Amino acid sequence: MGVAYDYDVVIVGGGHNALVAAAYLGRAGKSVLVLERLSQVGGAAVSAEAFPGVDARLSRYSYLVSLLPPRIIDDLGLHLTLARRRVSSYTPDPATGGETGLLVTVDDDARTAESFAAIGAPDDARQFDLFSEDCRQLTETLWPTLMEPLLTRSEARDRVIAGGDARADEVWDAMIEQPIGAVIERTHENDLVRGVLLTDALIGTFAGAFDEDLEQNRCFLYHLIGQGDGRWDVPVGGMGAVSGELALAARREGASIRTDAEVIAVTPDGRVRFLEGAPREERTVTARWVLSGVSTPTLDALLDASGFERTARTGTPGGHPREGSQVKVNLMLTRLPRLKDESVRPEEAFAGTFHINESWSQLEEARQQALAGSIPSPLPCEIYCHTLTDPSILSEELQASGAHTLTVFGLHVPDHLLDGMDEGDARAALTRAVLESLDSVLAEPIEDVIMRDPSGALCVETKTTKDLDHILGLPKGNIFHGGLDWPFLEDDEPRETPAQRWGVSTGHDRILLCGSGARRGGAVSGLGGHNAAMAVLEADTTAGR
Structure with a gap:
């Protein structure tokens, strides 16, 4: 007679991946x-609503969507709109103090070529396009595999070469086998252009262009692989619209969701203890499967609490908890600020990714400053203006007033820089570094256009790596739950079980990863949730359940 369980599956954590798994x-x-x-x-x-009395709903942590497959949207019947941005990027040129800059459009090749020429890099315009074409030989081939059982490295390479042109093997070696800095440096001459390309390898990752562990290469691949072409879209209604739709889908499919329910221990045989209610009461449920949407260190602690062996992913380079390396600042503006570069309207410059102090040399100098224990100055930053693409997150009154939101993402701020600092002091120092970096490329102080809430306080919200750790449980503030993995297995890695084949295994057979810590986790993608669900269904089918 079989064991009676309370549920087939208990999912620890209610992030977007957990909701995807629950719905499937x-x-x-x-x-x-x-x-x-x-x-x-x-x-x-x-x-x-980040600022009291200001009727704007900001995407507080995650902000853009690239890796969410249309198939998940269709399978789960999600009512989501992901809007394409009109501009790819704009980058003020530090060589001219921001008087000129590089504008990369989505569909105006002539305008883009003129911009390359304006910064003295006409030859890099063609190289920039060729580099993108080379990247797509990888991304267009590997993108569909993210919702399939894992390929091995050799199988992935063979598939890329079979689907590419005569140079596909060289592209694989340049992007996968060698530090990404080598190919960028070899193919592009301009310092600014090199930096624009390198930023995709560094976002949220404390790495250098030539690091031998290739963490920067994995970061680069995940930033370019989405949809096969690497575009990053704006979720209409804000990021909450994504999770809201996923929660509706999960409930529609019969899943039970409990909030304010803190899991305190799990066991490999499917026993989950949690605190719930007011006053808090300890409860226990049992399940045939436990899916973990929390970080690996958090899962380890939950196993420790039950006296069981820790369960970091086996055989994967991302099993170690690498520190996060970013600061995020949300701003509410009365209007867009003026630029020093008069050839580009603010509505164009801020419509895509606005790079600040991210030339090749500036990125390396910032890394060296961080390695020496200092917050970089100037701080490399990237800006996203949600409201130029989707004003719906603002009230009609704010829309009519010309108000906008800005999200600023600062790079090369490794978590350890904040160790020993008072959290308020650390937040103030990073906020100051971000605003000073902004001021260095604008024609007016950014503070002149920052909105004030009804109490008179500036509408500035800063989230540090410590905040992400304490509030969201992201270890050391790492937005990827730890180091990123290649989206394939090494040739000698096991793939006997469904969990291994789908990249969601742990050291315990009935505990699977379903969050950003899964093999193909990171970003708002739903991939961890989908792949964990597929592993459960495959295992149950094999067992005749």
Whole structure:
């Protein structure tokens, strides 16, 4: 006679990946319980009124979407709109103090070529396009595999070469086998152009262009692989619209979701203890499968609490908890600021990714400053203006006033720089570094256009790596839950079990990873949730359940 379980699956954590897993498993007829520590689901993919009395719902942590497959949207019947940005990027040129800059458009090749010429890099315009074409030989081939059982390295390489041109093997070696800095430096001459390309290898990762462990290459690949062409779209309604739709889908498929339910221990045989209610009461549920949407260190602690062996991913380079390396600042503006470069309107410059102090040499200088223990100055930053593409996150009154949001993402701020600092002091220092970096490329102080809330306070919200650790449980503030993995297995890695084949295995057979810590995790993608659900369904089918 079989053991009677409370649920087929209990999911620890209610982030967007957990909701994807719950929806797929519920749709397949499984009984599912999601336990979320916070008062709302969504994890980092949430919207909030960040400034009291200001009717704007900002994407508080995650902000753009690239890696969410249309198939997940279709499978789960999500009512989502992901809007394309009109401009790829704009980068003020530090060589001219921002009087000129590089504008890369989405569909105006002539305008882009003129911009390359304006910064003295006409030859790099063609190289820039060729580099993008080379990248697509990888990304267009590997993108569909992210929702399939893992290929091995050799199988992935063979598939790229079979689907590419005569240079596909060289492209694989340049992007996968050698530090990404080598190919960027070899193919492009201009310092600014090199930096624009390198930023995709560094976002959220403390790495150099030539690091031998190739963490920067993995970061680069994940930033370019989405949809096969690497575009990053704006979620209409804000990031909360994504998690909201996923929660609706999970409930529609029969999943039970409990918020304010803090898991305190799990066991390999499917026993989950959690605190719930007011006053807090300890409860226990059992399941045939436990899916972990929390970080690996958090899962380790939950196993420790039950006296069981820790369960870091085996055989994967990302199993170690690399520190995060970023600061995020949300701003509410009365209007867009003026630029020093009069050839580009602010509405164009801020419509895509606005790079600040991110030339090749500036990025390396910032890394060296961080290695020496200092917050970089100037701080390399990237800006995203949600409201130029989707004003719906603002009230009609704010829209009519010309107000806009800006999200600023600062690079090369490794978590350890804040160790020993008072959290308020650290937040103030990083906020100052971000605003000073902004001021260095604008024709007016950014503070002149920052909105004030009804109390008179500036509408500035700063989230550090410490905040991400304490609030969201991201180890050392790492937005990827730890080091990123290649989206394939090494040739000698095991793939006997469904969990291994889908990249969601742990050291315990009935505990699977379903969050950003899964093999193909990171960013708002739903891939970890989808792949964990597929592993459960495959295993149950094999067992005749």
